Amino acid sequence: MARQREQYGILYEGDFGLSALADMLSVTTGSPDEAHTLRLASEVAAATEGEGAVELGVDVRCLLDSPLPDDIIRTTWLAAAHGRFDPAACESGVRGWLRRLAERWPQPERRHAPGHWYARPNISEEELRTAVVAQIRATAVQVGRCVADGGHLTRPSGAVAESLEAVARQGDGDLGLRLFLRVLKGYDVPVGKEQYDRLMALNAALGFPGPLVYDGLNVLWPPIDTARRDASGDFGLSALTSWFEGDWQESTAHERVRRAAAADDSAQTPGSAAALLLADVCRLLDSSLRTETIKVLWLSARGRGYNIDHRGIDARDWLRLIEGTCEERLTQIAPQYRHAEPSDRSDLRTDLGSAVLRAVREAAPLLKDAVISPHWEPIPGASALAAVEEVVTDVDADLGFRLLLRLLDVVSPSLTQEQYSHYRALGTRFGYGEDHVTEKLEQLVRQG
Numbered sequence: 001m002a003r004q005r006e007q008y009g010i011l012y013e014g015d016f017g018l019s020a021l022a023d024m025l026s027v028t029t030g031s032p033d034e035a036h037t038l039r040l041a042s043e044v045a046a047a048t049e050g051e052g053a054v055e056l057g058v059d060v061r062c063l064l065d066s067p068l069p070d071d072i073i074r075t076t077w078l079a080a081a082h083g084r085f086d087p088a089a090c091e092s093g094v095r096g097w098l099r100r101l102a103e104r105w106p107q108p109e110r111r112h113a114p115g116h117w118y119a120r121p122n123i124s125e126e127e128l129r130t131a132v133v134a135q136i137r138a139t140a141v142q143v144g145r146c147v148a149d150g151g152h153l154t155r156p157s158g159a160v161a162e163s164l165e166a167v168a169r170q171g172d173g174d175l176g177l178r179l180f181l182r183v184l185k186g187y188d189v190p191v192g193k194e195q196y197d198r199l200m201a202l203n204a205a206l207g208f209p210g211p212l213v214y215d216g217l218n219v220l221w222p223p224i225d226t227a228r229r230d231a232s233g234d235f236g237l238s239a240l241t242s243w244f245e246g247d248w249q250e251s252t253a254h255e256r257v258r259r260a261a262a263a264d265d266s267a268q269t270p271g272s273a274a275a276l277l278l279a280d281v282c283r284l285l286d287s288s289l290r291t292e293t294i295k296v297l298w299l300s301a302r303g304r305g306y307n308i309d310h311r312g313i314d315a316r317d318w319l320r321l322i323e324g325t326c327e328e329r330l331t332q333i334a335p336q337y338r339h340a341e342p343s344d345r346s347d348l349r350t351d352l353g354s355a356v357l358r359a360v361r362e363a364a365p366l367l368k369d370a371v372i373s374p375h376w377e378p379i380p381g382a383s384a385l386a387a388v389e390e391v392v393t394d395v396d397a398d399l400g401f402r403l404l405l406r407l408l409d410v411v412s413p414s415l416t417q418e419q420y421s422h423y424r425a426l427g428t429r430f431g432y433g434e435d436h437v438t439e440k441l442e443q444l445v446r447q448g
Contacts, residue, residue, distance in 0.1 A: 003058050003174060005121040006110070007207040011048045014211045017055035018063075019080065019178035020044045026082035026186050034097065037085050038104070045105055057105040060098050062172035070094040075163040078153055080182040121207040128173035131202055136165050136180055138195055146187035177202060178212070185216040192220050200266060210266050221269040224337050226279045228272070231265035232433035234440070235273065237280035238402035240322070241298070242409075244305040253306050257322055261329040265433075271334035278326035278339050280399050281319045286341075287395045291315045293387045300384030301406040304373040352429060353397040359426060360389045360404055366413040381411055398430055409440040420445045 008016065015023055024040045025032060032040075045053035063073055073095075074088050087097040136143075140161035147153055147160050160183060168176025181199070184191060191199070196219045203213045222228075229235075234242065243260045244253070261274040284294055295315035298308060308318050330337050363385060370381030384407055392400030405423065408415075415423075420441055427437040 003062070003172060005123075005174075005207065007121065008055075008212075009207055009209040011051055012209050012212075014209060014215060015178060015182075016047060016052055017044070017178065018059035018175060019182050020047075020052075021056070022077065022080035022082075022179065022182050025084040026080075026182070028084055032085050034085075034090050034100075037097075038100070041101060041104070051110060053105045054110050057102065059172070059175050060101045060105070062175055063167075064095065064098050064102060066167075066171040068166060068170050072163045072166045073098075075153075075159055076167050076179055079147060079160045079163070080179045080186065082150070082186040083153055121205060123205045125173055128202075128206075129168050129176070131198075132168040132173050132177045132180065133165050135177075135195065135198060135202075136161055136168065139184070139189055139191065142189050143183060143187070146189045147183070150187050174206060177206075181213060181217070184218070188218050190218050190220050193222055197267060214266050224269050224271050224275045224334055226272075226275050226339075228268075229431035229433060230267040230269075230272065232267065232435045233265070234402065234406075234436055235265075236276045236399065236402065237284070237322075238301065238399070238406045239273075240277055241301040241305075241406055244302045254321065254325070257325045258329070261322075261326050262333075267433075269334075271330055271337060274326040274329040274333070275337060275339065278323060278330070279341070280396075281323045281326070282339060282341065283396050283399060284391075285316060285319050285323065289390055289394060293390055294319065296379065296383060296387040297391065297403060300372050300379050300381075300387065301403055301410065303410045304377070304379070353392065355426060355429075356397040356401045356404075357389070357392050359422065360385065360392055360400065363404060363408065366408070366415075367411060370411045370413065372410060381407075401426060401430065405437060405440050408444070412444055414446050415441060415444045417445055 014020070021037070021041050021044050024044070025037065028036070028040075041056065045056050070088070070093060074086070077087060077094075087094045090097045092099070140158060143161045143164075144158050153160070164176060164180050164183065167179060183189070196214075196217070199213050199217075200210075203210060233239070240257065240260045243256050261277055264270050264273045291314060295309060298306075298315060298318065308315060330339075364382070367381030367385045372379040372381060372384060385404075388400055388403045388407060391403060405427075408423075423441055424437045
C-alpha cells in the first residue's frame with residue numbers, strides 16, 4: 001500500500017492511525033475485547049472530521065499487504081498497546097482482525113487537501129526505513145529490559161525490537177516509527193538527548209505534529225546550560241520582546257512573561273527558556289547602563305508594544321519583575337539550577353565582539369531615517385541603535401546582536417543579499433538555531 005504523505009501537523013495535534021489506537025488501548029482498564037477495540041478504532045477514524053480514517057486505513061493495509069509473519073505483527077502490537085488486546089485471540093486471528101478494520105475503512109482517500117500551500121514531506125521510503133531501524137537498534141537493549149520489567153509480555157529478550165525493525169523494514173517506515181514511539185513511551189524507555197534530536201529530525205522530515213514524539217517520552221535531558229544553543233529560534237530577552245504587541249494591561253503583561261519563561265523549545269532542557277531570559281536580565285541589571293537606555297531598548301525592540309514609561313514602571317523594576325518570574329519558573333521545573341554568569345566574557349574583547357560592533361555601526365544607514373511608532377511618541381531609529389551599541393560594548397555582544405536583529409525586524413528596512421548573508425554568518429558563529437536569523441530577516445531581502 002503506497003502512502004501519500006501529508007503535513008500531518010496540519011491535521012493532527014498528536015498521534016494518529018494504528019499507533020493512536022494502540023495508545024488508546026494502552027490506557028484502557030481490564031481486558032478489552034474485539035468489539036471494544038473496534039469502537040476505539042472508530043474514534044481514531046473520526047479524528048479531524050473523518051480524516052483520521054485515511055491514516056488508519058493506510059496503516060492497516062501496509063500490514064496486510066506486507067510479507068510479515070503474523071507473530072511479528074502480534075508481538076509489535078502487544079508491545080505498542082502495552083499488552084492490551086491480543087489480536088491472535090480473535091477467532092479470525094491477527095490478519096483476520098486487520099481485515100475487519102480494512103473492511104470498515106475501505107477507501108483511504110482524503111476528503112480535503114490540507115495545507116496544499118505546503119510542500120509534502122519529501123523523504124524516500126528506503127531512507128526512512130533505514131533511519132527508523134537505526135533508532136530501534138540504538139535502544140534495543142533498553143527496550144528489551146524495560147518490556148521485561150513491565151511484565152505485560154512474555155517474549156524472548158530482543159523480540160520486541162526485532163519485530164519493530166521488521167515492521168519498519170517490510171511493512172512501512174512511517175508506521176514502524178510511530179509504533180516504536182508507543183513502545184518507548186509505554187515502557188518508559190530512557191532516551192538520550194542525541195537520539196531524541198534524531199527522532200525530532202524524523203518528526204520534522206515527516207511533517208508530524210511535534211507532540212507525537214515528545215509527549216510522554218522519557219528524555220534524559222542534560223543539565224540546563226545557558227551556553228547551549230538548542231532552540232531553533234530566538235531566546236532570552238530579545239525573544240521576550242516578540243511576545244508583546246498591542247496595548248497590554250500590567251496583569252496581562254505579567255502573565256505574558258510567565259508564558260514566555262515557560263516556552264521551552266522542544267529541543268531544550270525544560271527550564272532553559274527561563275534560564276536564558278534570566279541570564280540576559282541579570283546582565284542588564286548588573287551593568288552600568290542607564291535606566292533610560294534600558295527603557296529605550298525595551299520600547300524599541302517591541303515597537304512600543306508594552307509602554308512601561310506610560311505605566312510609570314521603571315525599566316530596572318520591569319527587569320526585576322522578569323527576573324522574579326524566571327526564578328519562580330526555575331524553582332518549579334529545575335530546583336537544582338542556580339544562575340551563575342560565566343566567568344569568561346572574553347567575547348567582548350575578541351573579533352566576535354568586534355564583528356557585532358561593526359554590524360551595529362554598519363546598520364546605521366538602514367535606521368538613520370527610521371522611526372519606531374511614528375504616529376505616537378516616536379522613537380528615532382538612530383537612538384534605538386545607539387542603545388543596542390551600548391549593550392554590545394558594555395554588556396554582552398550576543399545579547400546586543402540579538403537585539404539588533406529584533407530592531408531590524410521591527411523597523412523592516414530593505415536588505416541586500418550581502419547584508420542578510422552577513423547576519424546569517426554572524427548568527428552561525430554564535431551557534432544560533434537554523435530559524436533564528438531567517439524568521440526575522442529573510443522577508444526583508446530585496447528581490448532581483
